Amino acid sequence: MPRHVLDLRRIVTSTDDDCGNEVPSLRRSRRSRCSPALPFLPSCCNCDLGSVSMGNAAGHVVFEFMHPELAPDHKNPPTFDPNLGFLNGRKERVMIATQEELNELSIPLEKRDYCAHLYVKWLKCRQQNYPLCQRCHHEKHDYEQCEYDDFVLRMKEYEREKRLKMRAERIQAKKLAEDLE
Structure with missing residues (x-):
C-alpha cells in the first residue's frame, strides 16, 4: 500500500x-x-x-x-434549515456572470461558480495586456481571494451541518434518557 x-x-x-x-x-x-x-x-x-x-x-x-451517521453528506443539500440560528436570515448568494456569457467565452465547467465574473474579468485583462500579463495581478488576486472565500464558506457550512447533527443527536439522547426515567 x-x-x-x-x-x-x-x-x-x-x-x-x-x-x-x-x-x-x-x-x-x-x-x-x-x-x-x-x-x-x-x-x-x-x-x-x-x-x-x-x-x-x-x-x-x-x-x-x-x-x-453524524458526518454531513457534502454531495447533497443541507438537511437543516439554512436560516436556523440567524435572526434576520442570510444574504443569498447570486451568480453575477450569466450562463450565456460563460458559454460565449467557453469558460470551463470547473470555473463556473460564484467567482466566474472575476475569472472572466481576469481573462479579459490578460487578453488586453498580452504579453505583459503581469499587469493583471490585481484581477488575479481578486479572483483567487473570491475562490478562497468560497472555500472557507463551504468549509463553515460543512462544520455547521456537522455540529447541528451532533446537537440533534444529543437532544434525542437526552429525551430518551428522560423517557426512561
Missing part, C-alpha cells in the same frame, strides 16, 4: 486504555493524553492519534469513518 494513502484498518484496531475501555487508536504513547474534544475517545485514555486531530486534512475522513 502506498505511504500517502490513509489506512483506515489501523484506525479501527482497538486497544484497552488505563480504565479498561476499548478505544480506537493509531499508536500508543505514554506522554500524550487524548483531547476531550474528540467525542469517540474517553478523556482518561492514554492513546495518541498522531496526526489525526482537528485541523488536519485527514481528520474529516476519520470522523466520517468512525461516525457515518
Whole structure:
C-alpha cells in the first residue's frame, strides 16, 4: 500500500486504555493524553492519534469513518434549515456572470461558480495586456481571494451541518434518557 494513502484498518484496531475501555487508536504513547474534544475517545485514555486531530486534512475522513451517521453528506443539500440560528436570515448568494456569457467565452465547467465574473474579468485583462500579463495581478488576486472565500464558506457550512447533527443527536439522547426515567 502506498505511504500517502490513509489506512483506515489501523484506525479501527482497538486497544484497552488505563480504565479498561476499548478505544480506537493509531499508536500508543505514554506522554500524550487524548483531547476531550474528540467525542469517540474517553478523556482518561492514554492513546495518541498522531496526526489525526482537528485541523488536519485527514481528520474529516476519520470522523466520517468512525461516525457515518453524524458526518454531513457534502454531495447533497443541507438537511437543516439554512436560516436556523440567524435572526434576520442570510444574504443569498447570486451568480453575477450569466450562463450565456460563460458559454460565449467557453469558460470551463470547473470555473463556473460564484467567482466566474472575476475569472472572466481576469481573462479579459490578460487578453488586453498580452504579453505583459503581469499587469493583471490585481484581477488575479481578486479572483483567487473570491475562490478562497468560497472555500472557507463551504468549509463553515460543512462544520455547521456537522455540529447541528451532533446537537440533534444529543437532544434525542437526552429525551430518551428522560423517557426512561
